Amino acid sequence: MTNASDQPPAGRTYHLAVVSGGTSDPSSTRLLADRTADRVAALARERGNTVLITTISLRELAPEIGTAITSQLLGPKMTDAVEALGRADGLIVSTPVYKAGPSGLFTSFFQSLDNDLLIAKPVILAATAGTARHALVVDDQLRSQFAYLRTLSVPTSLFAASEDWSSDELTKRIDRAATELVLLIEAELATKIKEASWHRYQHSYGSAGGAETEIDLDTDLMRLATGGSAPPKPPTG
Amino acid sequence: MQFGIFSVSDITRDPVSGVTPSEAERIDAVIRIAQKAEEVGLDVFAIGEHHNPPFFSSSPTTLLAAIAATTKRLIVTTATTLITTNDPVRIAEEYAMLQHVSDGRMDLMIGRGNTAPVYPWFGADIRQGLPLALENYNLLHRLWREDVVDWEGQYRTALQGFTSTPRPLDDVPPFVWHGSIRTPEIAEQAAFYGNGFFANHIFWPTSHSLRLINFYRQRFEHYGHGTKKQAIVGLGGQAYIARKSQDAYAEFRPYFDEAPVYGHGPSLEDFSQMTPLTVGSPQEVIEKTLTFHDTFGDYQRQLFLMDHAGLPLKTVLNQLDLLGEEVIPVLRKELESRKDPESADAPTHEGLVKAKYGDQPARQPRPNANRGDNVTGASPYQDSDDVQVTYPSIV
Numbered sequence: 001m002t003n004a005s006d007q008p009p010a011g012r013t014y015h016l017a018v019v020s021g022g023t024s025d026p027s028s029t030r031l032l033a034d035r036t037a038d039r040v041a042a043l044a045r046e047r048g049n050t051v052l053i054t055t056i057s058l059r060e061l062a063p064e065i066g067t068a069i070t071s072q073l074l075g076p077k078m079t080d081a082v083e084a085l086g087r088a089d090g091l092i093v094s095t096p097v098y099k100a101g102p103s104g105l106f107t108s109f110f111q112s113l114d115n116d117l118l119i120a121k122p123v124i125l126a127a128t129a130g131t132a133r134h135a136l137v138v139d140d141q142l143r144s145q146f147a148y149l150r151t152l153s154v155p156t157s158l159f160a161a162s163e164d165w166s167s168d169e170l171t172k173r174i175d176r177a178a179t180e181l182v183l184l185i186e187a188e189l190a191t192k193i194k195e196a197s198w199h200r201y202q203h204s205y206g207s208a209g210g211a212e213t214e215i216d217l218d219t220d221l222m223r224l225a226t227g228g229s230a231p232p233k234p235p236t237g
Numbered sequence: 238m239q240f241g242i243f244s245v246s247d248i249t250r251d252p253v254s255g256v257t258p259s260e261a262e263r264i265d266a267v268i269r270i271a272q273k274a275e276e277v278g279l280d281v282f283a284i285g286e287h288h289n290p291p292f293f294s295s296s297p298t299t300l301l302a303a304i305a306a307t308t309k310r311l312i313v314t315t316a317t318t319l320i321t322t323n324d325p326v327r328i329a330e331e332y333a334m335l336q337h338v339s340d341g342r343m344d345l346m347i348g349r350g351n352t353a354p355v356y357p358w359f360g361a362d363i364r365q366g367l368p369l370a371l372e373n374y375n376l377l378h379r380l381w382r383e384d385v386v387d388w389e390g391q392y393r394t395a396l397q398g399f400t401s402t403p404r405p406l407d408d409v410p411p412f413v414w415h416g417s418i419r420t421p422e423i424a425e426q427a428a429f430y431g432n433g434f435f436a437n438h439i440f441w442p443t444s445h446s447l448r449l450i451n452f453y454r455q456r457f458e459h460y461g462h463g464t465k466k467q468a469i470v471g472l473g474g475q476a477y478i479a480r481k482s483q484d485a486y487a488e489f490r491p492y493f494d495e496a497p498v499y500g501h502g503p504s505l506e507d508f509s510q511m512t513p514l515t516v517g518s519p520q521e522v523i524e525k526t527l528t529f530h531d532t533f534g535d536y537q538r539q540l541f542l543m544d545h546a547g548l549p550l551k552t553v554l555n556q557l558d559l560l561g562e563e564v565i566p567v568l569r570k571e572l573e574s575r576k577d578p579e580s581a582d583a584p585t586h587e588g589l590v591k592a593k594y595g596d597q598p599a600r601q602p603r604p605n606a607n608r609g610d611n612v613t614g615a616s617p618y619q620d621s622d623d624v625q626v627t628y629p630s631i632v
Contacts, residue, residue, distance in 0.1 A: 071502040073440060073511060205419045206445060213448055215421045224371040225426035229390030 010048030014185050016040060017088035018055040019081075021095035021106030022128075029128045030057065032160050032174075033094035036124055039178035040092070047182065054084040058105050065105060068112035082113065086209040090122045090185040091151070094158075097129035097137045102145075110145065114207040120193040122184035123151040124177045126158035135159050150201065152189065154180035238572050239583040240565050241281025242274055242557070243316040243473065243540040246294035249547035252495040257547075260293050264300070266550040267293075270543075271304040273554050275311040277561025280583075283316035283346065283540055288355050291497075298331040305339035312585070313339060316435075316473075316540065317348030317416045321366050322359035324393065325373040329380035329401040336406045341586025344412035346435050346471075347374060349423075365392070371426055374415075378430060381410035384602070384618055398610060400617050407599035412584040414471055414538075417449065424449050428456030428468070433584060435471035438513050439542060440499070443532050446472070450533055467581045471538035472529055474513045478559040482517040488552075489516050496546035519563035526568055535580035539568075 018037045022029030041051040058065065064075035074082065085091070095106035125142040138157040146153050156177040164170040203212045216222070220231050244267055250257040258266065271282040282304060284294050294300060301313035318328060335343050349370045356363040372390050379386050380401040389395040405411060414433035417423035427434040434453040436446035450470055457468035479485035486505065493505045509516050515525040526539065541560065544553045582588060590599055602618045
């Protein structure tokens with residue numbers, strides 16, 4: 001048995017999903033996401049692994065995100081996006097800051113996903129803004145939203161204001177975040193956590209993007225479905 | 238195979254004329270729609286249950302009794318009867334009464350109801366909705382099958398020596414469908430009792446309904462009610478029909494765009510693509526409905542939603558003419574030719590009587606004279622010799 005940290009897995013192929021909430025073309029939000037994705041792919045390659053990147057540009061999904069939020073109906077592009085996220089071994093999510101928060105489109109997209117779709121997946125959180133005054137949006141707002149989704153957000157957050165684009169500090173932070181993501185992806189924690197305790201998270205039938213179809217017959221509710229009366233309520237207070 | 242229509246009972250502003258019908262107008266219209274359903278050769282009319290405006294159907298059995306009284310063949314039913322906020326004892330009594338006055342031309346579909354404020358109005362809690370539904374049905378099931386019921390549960394006052402009257406017609410309980418979109422426990426309960434399972438099949442792609450229906454079929458077989466193919470499945474659907482496809486789109490679009498449930502959301506084209514909704518010519522409705530059979534195999538009941546979103550009565554009646562004259566006859570013929578001889582027939586009172594009694598006469602319960610309770614003495618009915626009566630114990 002070898003120590004996993006000495007012997008990183010090699011020859012593996014990993015799926016990386018990149019979600020960009022940028023709306024202009026070209027978009028600095030998309031640029032930040034792409035630069036980070038390229039860095040992740042390059043680092044993985046240096047370590048003998050391959051990263052396949054799927055980019056989800058939320059601008060193209062805007063009408064379907066509206067539909068998903070209002071009627072829970074997933075259009076064809078949303079369906080593809082959910083499939084890509086479900087398959088992903090790691091994520092990069094990037095949003096512009098509007099009115100001191102992540103964009104509504106970005107927030108709505110993640111709010112329309114099943115709660116258990118992204119459990120334990122490593123994620124780089126990233127945001128762009130016109131000024132450095134919005135720098136804490138990533139740590140204050142994105143980090144808590146993704147904590148709810150039970151992701152493993154990497155320690156380094158990415159934020160780029162206008163002045164950062166000419167700074168090599170941003171490049172260093174991208175490099176740091178990318179390294180963190182690659183190591184977390186290679187650790188395959190998401191898979192291990194799922195294997196060890198998937199059933200301990202809340203699911204509903206057909207959740208996790210349709211993957212959750214296991215039905216547990218050994219529950220109080222299932223016993224109630226087959227006759228009798230409900231078990232006594234637990235004491236309140 | 239039974240074909241029919243189901244109505245939500247919404248009273249919605251007609252977005253074209255700008256007029257909102259009065260409650261009186263809409264209730265009268267729904268009765269005429271149900272009568273029309275029989276006239277054009279449909280088999281089933283179903284009404285929803287709601288307890289808040291803009292819906293009128295708080296009291297389905299009263300409406301359905303009126304419809305049954307003015308029709309001859311039509312089966313009247315619900316979509317759905319709320320098994321959570323109604324007392325199962327009242328469901329047992331009211332629907333048995335409907336069964337008698339309709340001469341067996343009825344059944345019912347039970348569902349949980351998803352309007353949160355309705356629960357507290359009736360002393361219930363939506364967070365307990367699922368166990369409440371399961372327990373309530375367990376009681377309802379017994380009330381229709383046992384003359385005297387002792388029962389204790391979590392959500393309702395206990396019963397000692399209770400008899401639900403009238404006893405079901407011919408002592409054969411009304412057929413029950415369990416309606417659910419994504420709750421395996423409801424499918425399990427339907428399978429356990431050998432009841433029907435109905436997938437609303439309106440808002441989501443067909444694949445969503447298929448998973449749960451397949452589970453229900455497996456469990457139906459597991460509990461020994463027959464093979465998977467003999468399980469009893471119903472499906473919803475909706476259609477807007479015109480002779481020419483582009484007319485159907487043009488006529489239906491303003492109603493779709495402002496429909497209470499999906500209005501201002503997906504486009505009519507996307508919704509037709511992604512869900513079972515068919516907008517088009519009779520031939521297109523036939524073709525799409527046959528794809529349901531491709532997916533689910535033989536099933537016993539197909540209901541269409543035809544009268545919602547403010548569509549005026551005249552339009553709905555025209556729709557029913559097209560459905561009854563041009564769509565259903567073709568579907569009947571086609572599905573009959575595809576039917577596996579093993580699969581179940583659609584449930585009817587006559588079928589259930591035959592299954593229970595064969596050629597023997599059905600039981601006709603005659604009560605004994607009033608003695609004030611069912612707890613002391615023997616059965617409250619003259620003909621049931623061997624009924625075991627349980628006495629309450631004094632602790």
